[in-house]
Amino acid sequence: MAMNPPHSESPVLSVKDLCTVFSTRDGDIHAVNSVSFDLYAGEILGVVGESGSGKSVTMMSLLGLVPSPPANINGASVQFEGQDLLRATDRQLRQVRGGRIGFIFQDPMTSLNPVFTVGFQLSESLKRHLGMTRKEARSRSIELLELVGIPDAGRRISDFPHQFSGGMRQRVMIAMSLACDPSVLIADEPTTALDVTIQAQILELIRDLRHKLGMAIIWITHDLGVVAGIATRVLVMYAGQIVEHGRAEKLFANPSHPYTKALISTVPAVRGHRAKRLNSIEGQAPTLYAPPGFCPFSSRCANVFDRCRQEVPGRMQVSSGHDAACFLLEEQGHVATS
Amino acid sequence: MFDYTIRRTLLAIPTLLFISLILFLLLDLAPGDPTANLPLTIPPEVKEKIRLSLGLGEPLAIRYLLWLQQFFINEPLHYLTEITGWDLSGDRQRVLSWQSRSPVADVIAQRIPQTLWVVGMSYVVGVLIALPIGIISAYRQYSWFDQVGTFVSMIGFSVPTFFTGVLLIVVFSVELGWFPSIYDTTHVVEDWSSFVFQVKQMIMPTMVLALYNAAQISRFMRASMLDNLNQDFVRTARAKGLRESTVILVHVLRNSMIPVVTVIALGVPTVFGGAIITEQVFKVNGLGQLLITAIQANDIPMVQSLTFVFAILIVAFNLIADILYGVLDPRIRYD
Numbered sequence A: 001m002a003m004n005p006p007h008s009e010s011p012v013l014s015v016k017d018l019c020t021v022f023s024t025r026d027g028d029i030h031a032v033n034s035v036s037f038d039l040y041a042g043e044i045l046g047v048v049g050e051s052g053s054g055k056s057v058t059m060m061s062l063l064g065l066v067p068s069p070p071a072n073i074n075g076a077s078v079q080f081e082g083q084d085l086l087r088a089t090d091r092q093l094r095q096v097r098g099g100r101i102g103f104i105f106q107d108p109m110t111s112l113n114p115v116f117t118v119g120f121q122l123s124e125s126l127k128r129h130l131g132m133t134r135k136e137a138r139s140r141s142i143e144l145l146e147l148v149g150i151p152d153a154g155r156r157i158s159d160f161p162h163q164f165s166g167g168m169r170q171r172v173m174i175a176m177s178l179a180c181d182p183s184v185l186i187a188d189e190p191t192t193a194l195d196v197t198i199q200a201q202i203l204e205l206i207r208d209l210r211h212k213l214g215m216a217i218i219w220i221t222h223d224l225g226v227v228a229g230i231a232t233r234v235l236v237m238y239a240g241q242i243v244e245h246g247r248a249e250k251l252f253a254n255p256s257h258p259y260t261k262a263l264i265s266t267v268p269a270v271r272g273h274r275a276k277r278l279n280s281i282e283g284q285a286p287t288l289y290a291p292p293g294f295c296p297f298s299s300r301c302a303n304v305f306d307r308c309r310q311e312v313p314g315r316m317q318v319s320s321g322h323d324a325a326c327f328l329l330e331e332q333g334h335v336a337t338s
Numbered sequence B: 001m002f003d004y005t006i007r008r009t010l011l012a013i014p015t016l017l018f019i020s021l022i023l024f025l026l027l028d029l030a031p032g033d034p035t036a037n038l039p040l041t042i043p044p045e046v047k048e049k050i051r052l053s054l055g056l057g058e059p060l061a062i063r064y065l066l067w068l069q070q071f072f073i074n075e076p077l078h079y080l081t082e083i084t085g086w087d088l089s090g091d092r093q094r095v096l097s098w099q100s101r102s103p104v105a106d107v108i109a110q111r112i113p114q115t116l117w118v119v120g121m122s123y124v125v126g127v128l129i130a131l132p133i134g135i136i137s138a139y140r141q142y143s144w145f146d147q148v149g150t151f152v153s154m155i156g157f158s159v160p161t162f163f164t165g166v167l168l169i170v171v172f173s174v175e176l177g178w179f180p181s182i183y184d185t186t187h188v189v190e191d192w193s194s195f196v197f198q199v200k201q202m203i204m205p206t207m208v209l210a211l212y213n214a215a216q217i218s219r220f221m222r223a224s225m226l227d228n229l230n231q232d233f234v235r236t237a238r239a240k241g242l243r244e245s246t247v248i249l250v251h252v253l254r255n256s257m258i259p260v261v262t263v264i265a266l267g268v269p270t271v272f273g274g275a276i277i278t279e280q281v282f283k284v285n286g287l288g289q290l291l292i293t294a295i296q297a298n299d300i301p302m303v304q305s306l307t308f309v310f311a312i313l314i315v316a317f318n319l320i321a322d323i324l325y326g327v328l329d330p331r332i333r334y335d
Ligand SMILES: Nc1ncnc2c1ncn2[C@@H]1O[C@H](COP(=O)(O)OP(=O)(O)O)[C@@H](O)[C@H]1O
Pocket: A022, A024, A029, A031, A049, A050, A051, A052, A053, A054, A055, A056, A057, A058, A067, A070, A288
């Protein structure tokens, strides 16, 4: 990361030691543990990990979108366009949300409000962030719908969400998230709820939009195949921690964390079914009740040794722009990233 | 949606006819004799004549059809005659009260304002109190505000109005002497002080009913808000950077109002029923009291007409609730 950055310019978004803890009646859930990463302009950062590994909570914590209480968000800093989002006021955060950082969620069926027209829902951000009048917002909304490939946009703008198909609804969501020309787009499993063919179309659309608009994208998924197809860099998350990070081609060529290795070996040769979850590894992910203090993968790792159960491994550099959090790497003489 | 409305309205007609038949049969089965309250000195032959003159000699079917004709044709025609001045009704027989021999419709029309003032006002007040309480209770679930709200609502709908009514009379009329305990229906508002008196005499009956209504509606509002607060579209609204007040009062509230509005509409006719007791307690001579005295006097045409008016209200507000649902929910409107 910072030690030998593959990018010359400074990151758009820089997250340091982010921690999110949920206080529940049964105890604290350590959903995000000391997560650090950078996002550079124009890249697509893939975030993979099985369900419950803290991908969504990490990204929503950045913008204060997790309900608090129960959530408690801490960390060193989240630098974005000259401000630290962890220390920003509610007002400043609202300015960033939907303005400079756009969000797309998993389920387009439920993510749109059923009682308002898509035009109304699109205009809301435009009026709020860009101070447009109703008329301006309307014509801009039509442009946005055209941009995301909705035919007959001028008429469809007064339709309600239930009048669109799933894929079309996700296009509306994308249009909404891009409304104010954000520099970062966070897409939280945007294709998981869709049919395979629609999935491919949405993927293509986002890739295309990135070329046109040049924003950086964080693409969350539990599907390694999707990540391989779209991401420039990849973060692998496990039990609320980043266990491996690297440029996509390096990471796939030389997976260095036992969890990543297991993940890659369990991806079936035949792709194309969304039932393909990353859970065919022996054993179970740890419950997040125990405070971090050991390697989260130690309970399932074939190469586990004593130290794994006593300390949290730091992120060791595998090669330039590629690191993994595993003591085995340290044994092999790799050094820690700073 | 328009077709749907027309269809539903047409369907209401057989429903109402059926209800009127059931009401008629039930009242006919009920024991009691309109001449029973007449002085014992009247000889039985005269009583029999009175019974015949009331139309009780005819067979049941004839009496029902006559009543139908009087209620659905003669009364509306008579009403038209009154407002247009043309003689449309001729000497058509109106539905007459057995107690006063005056047309039932006129008596009901006289009593409606009292009921509307007290009951209608209490419903409006109840709804206006209930909505914000429900919204805040849901938004601050399990806060002290919510706990107090839950407690008061539980009292509100588990304690009967005749108890709260009497309690208020004892405290505010008898002990403190702030408000009159009896509603004076002959009171006319003509200046400031008479207006103040009118407000004073309305406060207690209105509050008793408002508490009862607010208790139920605020619970509904709260539950409906809670249903929607955790929906994905709320997260989307927040992710757009909308103000919290916009998120709650536009996105969540608009969805939560759909079931609540229908509950409010459905509640309107039941309020008239609930008012019967409160009107007795405070001696408001509205529709409720009229019904009670008519029942006691075996005034079958009056009871029949009043209960049927209540039935019409129930059917009408069911229809209104359905239509409102469609108006508020685009998923229904466009199917
Ligand atoms: N509101 C909440 N209250 C308590 N725990 C939560 C809440 N939201 C998420 N979590 C916990 O945080 C963990 C990470 O969840 P999430 O980030 O949604 O996983 P992912 O997106 O990787 O599938 C899960 O174990 C989940 O139980």
